[in-house]
Amino acid sequence: KAGVTQTPRYLIKTRGQQxxxxxxxxxxxRSVSWYQQTPGQGLQFLFxxxxxxxxxxxxxxxxxxxxxxxxxxxxxNVSTLELGDSALYLCASSFQGNEQYFGPGTRLTVT
Amino acid sequence: xQQVKQNSPSxxxxxxxxxxxxxxxxxxxxxxxxxxxxxxxEGPTFLISISSIKDKNEDGRFTVFLNKSAKHLSxxxxxxxPGDSAVYFCxxxxxxxQGNLIFGKGTKLSVKP
Numbered sequence: 001k002a003g004v005t006q007t008p009r010y011l012i013k014t015r016g017q018q019x020x021x022x023x024x025x026x027x028x029x030r031s032v033s034w035y036q037q038t039p040g041q042g043l044q045f046l047f048x049x050x051x052x053x054x055x056x057x058x059x060x061x062x063x064x065x066x067x068x069x070x071x072x073x074x075x076x077n078v079s080t081l082e083l084g085d086s087a088l089y090l091c092a093s094s095f096q097g098n099e100q101y102f103g104p105g106t107r108l109t110v111t
Numbered sequence: 112x113q114q115v116k117q118n119s120p121s122x123x124x125x126x127x128x129x130x131x132x133x134x135x136x137x138x139x140x141x142x143x144x145x146x147x148x149x150x151x152x153e154g155p156t157f158l159i160s161i162s163s164i165k166d167k168n169e170d171g172r173f174t175v176f177l178n179k180s181a182k183h184l185s186x187x188x189x190x191x192x193p194g195d196s197a198v199y200f201c202x203x204x205x206x207x208x209q210g211n212l213i214f215g216k217g218t219k220l221s222v223k224p
Contacts, residue, residue: 033210033212043155044214048211050210056210092212094210096209098145098160098210098212100145100210101157102147102157103154104154105153
């Protein structure tokens with residue numbers, strides 16, 4: 001089976017812009033979770049989608065949003081980018097939610 | 112407030128010896144625990160997991176032990192190989208919080224030939 005794929009792998013944006021990241025889960029997986037990894041905070045949970053519904057959300061501001069499509073692919077969007085949003089954004093898929101398999105991540109740099 | 116703690120930022124082990132990575136948690140609602148390995152510029156790779164109804168799970172060179180009363184789990188790697196050098200993350204989940212893994216800050220393992 002192909003693994004989790006994320007596009008793009010690298011992105012440079014300017015403060016105030018918005019960005020959309022994409023994730024394709026492992027075939028058959030219906031749960032997609034998103035995480036932010038920074039050196040100071042480690043891996044932090046953003047949100048999780050299952051069958052196109054957001055089931056769970058972490059403690060991030062409303063500028064961070066996501067959605068899931070009927071084919072289980074997911075996107076996350078960050079609006080009004082801030083310097084502190086620079087991070088590695090990781091997507092993980094699972095069959096039901098716990099045993100998660102991660103993609104390679106998207107490295108976002110905000111200047 | 113960290114719910115999952117990996118108190119050793121780094122660990123150095125000789126090739127062929129045992130590597131023991133430790134993890135403590137505070138939330139008694141956690142019922143599923145996982146270990147991930149991460150190389151630089153890659154996403155975490157799932158290694159092994161354990162449910163709270165068990166106290167041990169083995170998969171090849173990797174064994175995870177869970178001590179619920181102490182809220183402690185450990186990952187044993189035997190024998191350690193240079194290719195095991197990576198950052199290891201402990202993660203925990205509670206059944207009521209779907210898709211949300213709580214991660215420790217990681218332990219960097221170096222296996223020296």
